[in-house]
Amino acid sequence: MPEADVIYTDVKFTTDRRSRSAEATSSSAQPTYCEVKIPQSDPTTRPEQPDSQRPAKRRGTLLTLERVALLVLSLLLAAAVAALFVTHLKNAQTKSELERLQRFPAVLNNYTGKTCPTCDEGWEHHGGKCYFFTTTPLTWNKSKLECSKLGGDLVVINNKEEQRFLVSRLMTKMINPEDKFWIGLTDSETEGKWMWVDGLPLNTSWNFWLGANPDNWEKEDREGEDCVRMGEKDGAPDLKCWLDKSCKEPQKSICEKQMGFYTSSS
Template sequence: MAEVLYSDIKFKRARGNTDASSRRSGVTWERVALLVLSVLLAAALTALGVTHETCPRCEDGWEPHGGKCYFFSSVTLTWNKSRNQCISMRGDLVVINNREEQRFLESRVMEKKEAYEYKFWIGLTDSKKEGEWLWVDDAQLDPSLTFWREGQPDNRAWATSDGQWNPDGEDCVVMGEKDGATDLKSWDDRYCKYSQKYICEKPEKA
């Protein structure tokens, strides 16, 4: 009888030790699995962050600034052809919304000007109604936010190639001053069929 009881006690102790060992082993594996998952998650988040930071905000040839992408042409076109070119690139001629944007554009135009050809078309015109200046998005020009050169706009008539005066006057707007603008005032109305460089804009990639 004593032997049976002793054996039972030994068996129960042994089984108890096994259960405890299994529990300890289970806890260890859970910790290892949790650690591995944490490392994988951290690596994935890091990879996503790097991808987001290195993903270009603008296409090649476009410059990012203030949530928009800007394209400064190297060729000259009429105002309408310039606008069509911008639209073909999923943008439009630039609409200037504040002084900071005007300052950025003026500085870039100064860097990109060549000889006398230093002016660029922007998306402002009064071709629909003389004196009513509209942006290409149909927004009216804010009188408190204009950057006309002194004496502009003047709607001066242009002489055509055959020496005749053009009665259409100047209905489209360029920006840029050869020697730099005073107080950012560099807008000038021009004959829309004159060839100038141009500035396109569109939103940055999401």
């Protein structure tokens, strides 16, 4: 600590009243000096407070900053996980599309440029597929062969929307109630085990059988009714218009194939 500054001051002492007369003869009172030292505090030497006495506000601020940092790291981690998921999903979709295109070489050859989906002349487009409604009645096997020559196969119905589309189109193409069309469904291999022409079994959780069908009626054919035709001239609000029929009975048919692509010149 620096040495205290010295301050000088005059201090006068008075005598008792009884001695005032004697003092009166004196010209003046004699001053008496006194040295008084007053230490001055140095602001630069203020003692530090211990950690336990430091303001709690500073500790609270540090805790808040740690929580904010932890929250930011958590958000960054969540964003990274989401980005990885989106990338994985896109890769899976791309792989699926390439696998589909590999099953159709002509499509794959035209897929590298600017392409546009298209159906051949006489075919109708719906839901990424092309449909052809034949006009010549043939047996089920001959109808399947005819569809193959056209680059497709007898139609495989995968969902209610596709069934609704076919029902609406047949209403305009059927001449009379019995003018029905073959589809690619049969149990000719094993009775009662209905299979599509693509090798997949009929999903028993949904179907569009009309009334008591399939009934495997043997009156017209002793081998029964192993193939399926469809159609209602007046429409089918509930979409139920499948009937089993002898595969030898000539019927019109519905062919189906994937859409093609052509390279645009523009």
